[in-house]
Amino acid sequence: xxxxxxxxxxxxxxxxxxxxxxxxAVLALVHVINPxxxxxxxxxxxxxxxxxxxxxxxxxxxxxxxLPRIEHRQYRMFLVQTRRFLFVAAAVTAVLVFVAQIxxxxxGGLFSVTFLASAILFEIPAVIGGPVYIARGLHRAAxxxxxxxxxxxxxxxxxxxxxxxxxxxxxxxxxxHGAVRLVAFAFVVRGVNDEQINVPIANLARTQIAFxxxxxxxxxxxxxxxxxxxxxxxxxxxxSIGAYTVAAQEIPLLAVLPYAGGAAVTAxxxxxxxxxDTHSACHSWREQAESLCIxxxxxxxxxxxxxxxxFAVAVPHSPSGAATSFAIxxxxxxxxxxxxxxxxxxxxxxxRIVESAAIVLIGxxxxxxxxxxxxxxxxxxxxxxxxxxxxxxxxxxxISSVFGSRxxxxxxxxxxxxxxxxxxxxxxxxxxxxxxxxxxxARCALKIGVFVVVxxxxxxxxxxxxxxxxxxxxxxxxxxx
Numbered sequence: 054x055x056x057x058x059x060x061x062x063x064x065x066x067x068x069x070x071x072x073x074x075x076x077x078a079v080l081a082l083v084h085v086i087n088p089x090x091x092x093x094x095x096x097x098x099x100x101x102x103x104x105x106x107x108x109x110x111x112x113x114x115x116x117x118x119x120l121p122r123i124e125h126r127q128y129r130m131f132l133v134q135t136r137r138f139l140f141v142a143a144a145v146t147a148v149l150v151f152v153a154q155i156x157x158x159x160x161g162g163l164f165s166v167t168f169l170a171s172a173i174l175f176e177i178p179a180v181i182g183g184p185v186y187i188a189r190g191l192h193r194a195a196x197x198x199x200x201x202x203x204x205x206x207x208x209x210x211x212x213x214x215x216x217x218x219x220x221x222x223x224x225x226x227x228x229x230h231g232a233v234r235l236v237a238f239a240f241v242v243r244g245v246n247d248e249q250i251n252v253p254i255a256n257l258a259r260t261q262i263a264f265x266x267x268x269x270x271x272x273x274x275x276x277x278x279x280x281x282x283x284x285x286x287x288x289x290x291x292x293s294i295g296a297y298t299v300a301a302q303e304i305p306l307l308a309v310l311p312y313a314g315g316a317a318v319t320a321x322x323x324x325x326x327x328x329x330d331t332h333s334a335c336h337s338w339r340e341q342a343e344s345l346c347i348x349x350x351x352x353x354x355x356x357x358x359x360x361x362x363x364f365a366v367a368v369p370h371s372p373s374g375a376a377t378s379f380a381i382x383x384x385x386x387x388x389x390x391x392x393x394x395x396x397x398x399x400x401x402x403x404x405r406i407v408e409s410a411a412i413v414l415i416g417x418x419x420x421x422x423x424x425x426x427x428x429x430x431x432x433x434x435x436x437x438x439x440x441x442x443x444x445x446x447x448x449x450x451x452i453s454s455v456f457g458s459r460x461x462x463x464x465x466x467x468x469x470x471x472x473x474x475x476x477x478x479x480x481x482x483x484x485x486x487x488x489x490x491x492x493x494x495a496r497c498a499l500k501i502g503v504f505v506v507v508x509x510x511x512x513x514x515x516x517x518x519x520x521x522x523x524x525x526x527x528x529x530x531x532x533x534x
Contacts, residue, residue, distance in 0.1 A: 059192075060192040060313075060317040062313075063192045063193050063195065063196040063313075064187070064192055064195060064196060064309070064312070064313035064316055064317060065309050065310050065313040066196050066199075066200070067183065067195060067196035067197070067198065067199030067200055067203075068199060068308075068309030068312055068313060069309050070199055070200050070203035070204075071199050071202060071203045071206075071309075072308055072309060073203070074203035074204075074206050074207050075102075075206070077207065078206070078207060078210050078211070079098070081211070082094065082210070082214055082223070085211075085214045085215060085218065086214055086218050086219070086220070086223075087218070090218070090219055090220045093160065093165070093220040094220040094223055094224070096160075097160065097165065097169050097220065097224055100150065100153075100169065101169060101172060101173060101227065104146050104149075104150065104173045104177075105173060105176050105177055105180065106272065107146070107272070108142050108143060108145070108146030108173060108177050109139065109142065109177050109180045110139075110142055110261075110262070110266075111272060112135060112138070112139060112180070112181060112261055113180050113181045113183070113184040114184075114264075114398060115135075115261040115264050116135065116181045116184040116185055116188055117184050117187060117188050117316065117319045117320070117398075118264065118319070118323055118398060118399065119131070119260075119261070119264075120185070120188035120189070122323065122327070128189075129242065131257070132181075132185065132241075132242045133242060134257050135181060135257070135261070136178050136181075136238070136242065138257075138261070139177050139178040139180070139181070140177075140178050142177060143173060143174045143175075143176075143177035143178055144174060146173055146174075146177065147170040147171070147173050147174040148170075150166060150169060150170040150173060151166060151170055154166040162221060164221050164225075165220060165221045165224055168221065168224035168225045168227065168228045169224050169227070169228075171228040171231070171232075172224065172227040172228040172230070172231045173231070174231070175228065175231030175232045175234065175235045176230075176231040176234060176235075178235055178238065179231070179234040179235050179237070179238040181238075182198050182202075182234070182237070182238045182241055183195045183198050183199055184316075185241060186198060186241075187316050187317075187319070187320075188319075188320060190320065192317065198237075198241075201237075202234060205230050205233055205234070206230055209226035209227060209229050209230035209233075210223055210226055210227065210230070212226060213225060213226040214226075264401070264403065266403075267403035267404050267406060267407050270407050270410075271394070271403070271406045271407045271409075271410040274407065274410035274411055274413075274414050275410050275413075277414055278410070278413050278414045278417050279301075281414065281417050281418055281421065282297075282301060282417055282421050282433055282434075282436075282437050283297060283301060285418075285421045285422060285425055285433060286425065286430065286433060289425045289426070290425065290429060290430065297375065297378060297430055300364075300375045300376070300378040300379040300382065300430070300434075301378065301379075301382055301434070301437075302379070302382070303382070303386070304352070304356055304383070304386075307349065307352060307353060307356075307383075307386045307389065310345055310348065310349055310389075310390075311345070311349070311389045311390065311391050311392040312392050314341045314342065314344070314345045314390070314391045314392065315341070315391055315392030315393075315394075315395035316392075316395070317341055318337050318338060318340075318341045318395070319395055319398075319399060321333075321334075321337045322334050322337060322338065322395065322396060322399035323399045325337065326399050326400050326455070331455070331456045331457050331458075334396075334399075334456065335456040335458060335462070335463060338391075338396060338452075338456075338463070339463065339464070339465055341391060342390050342391040342464065342465055343465035343468045345390040345391060346390050346465060346468045346469045346471075346472045347468075347472045347475075347512065349386065349387070349389060349390045349472075350387045350390070350469065350472035350473055350476050351472065351475070351476050351479075351508055352386070353383050353384060353385075353386035353387045353389075353476075354383075354384070354387065354473075354476035354477065354479070354480050354504075355476070355479075355501070355504050355505075356380075356383040356386075357379075357380040357381075357383035357384050357480070358380075358479075358480050358483055358484065358500055358501075358504055359497050359500050359501060360376050360377070360379045360380035360383065361376045361380075362493050362494075362496055362497035362500070363376075363379070363497070364376035364379060365493045366493060366494070366497075374428075374429050374430035374431045375430060377430070377431050377434070378430045378431060378433075378434040381431070381434040381435060381437075381438055382434060382437075382438075384438065385437070385438050385441050387473065387476075388441070388442070388445050390465075390469065393409075393445075393448045393449070393452060394406045394409075394448070396452045396455055396456075397448075397451060397452070397455065400455045402451070402455065405448075405451045406448075408447075408451075409444055409447050409448040409451065410444075412443060412444045412447050413440055413441060413443075413444035415440075416439065416440025416441075416443050416444065417436070417437050417440040417441075419436075419440075420435075420436030420437065420439050420440050421433045421436045421437060421440075422436075423436060424436030424437075446460075449463065449464060471512075474511070475507075475508045475511035475512050476508055478507055478508070478511050479503070479504040479505070479506075479507035479508040479511070480504065482503055482504070482507045483499070483500040483501075483503035483504040483507070484500070486499065486503050487499045487500045487503065
């Protein structure tokens, strides 16, 4: 368990740095460059992230799945072939950016669109850098790769913004960042030694596409799911879209912890399921999910606890219901103690991931439209939460069919409910005690302190009670032993 926690911790640190760097860049650039340049850059960033996500065809997931299955002497050939295929996908994506510029003229300048397309072209082939380390069991190296990437991203974005202050200069820095990542990944490939020169792996690209196509569809559905509630607000409550966009955010650490937990056991799941050892696969899956119940649930509830204070400081003129919406989105995170799709990918049942993603999307549209008409921002947030709850149960049912178990056996329900009980006790206690304080900062600090103390006390008491219950009773004097 300690080794697994260490692996999850390294992956969480790396992924948190990557996502945190993106959030920091967006929040800081608003204050560094003028509004007109920021509008152009904001659109360019959205195209950049979507282009990389869709253009990479999710081949990083194929690396996690296929690399543990092949012989060591084929590692380098696998990476070379995958990189070549990603170069083709990157070139197609970059051309599409130019076509969009010619058609719609969204960037306004040839240099800007050239730098944007170059950044995407360089970045896509390097997306599998981290997964290569993970698949080889080098979780610390994967974290170092992500930390270096996050630091490089911030430097390449902020230096041009501070020194020049134009959107074109920032996009040039983004292209430099992609080029450096590409060169670094070339050294990763060269560092994988072969016992001999290998012939190409037959039908590798076709196999990867067949594996990743359903994942690409599910990713597109997931991206649409995260956007559809904002579109509904823009349609029904246009004056509140700015505040709701801030409220409907996911804390980076809450986003990466599930990924880290799932990635840490991907290789073992693939091996166990390939050998039809569903019992060991289920045990490995439950163990990593159980290890994240307390941190994920506590963090989700804790962020919801201080939502009013955070919004009072960050967005003081936000409309009514924005802080509550942020709290609701934080509460949604209590079920995300792992990445659920990893089991279906390991079992090569990617179509079921698409089904689950479609269920959540449809639910968000239906319950979102109903919720926004009944309760405004709070209503649509509750509708989104309901849709995610339904999708969660749906994917758990699919996971239970993979393991040949009941739904109550594939998830650590007891540990999860204990974490919820402890967090809710801390939530109530902190809210009651901090209610008397009027100063926002003092109230936020007091809430955090009380919450941490109560949660730790409840977990400690529960652990001691479980130890007592598990300790066998001493035999009475005179009884046979």
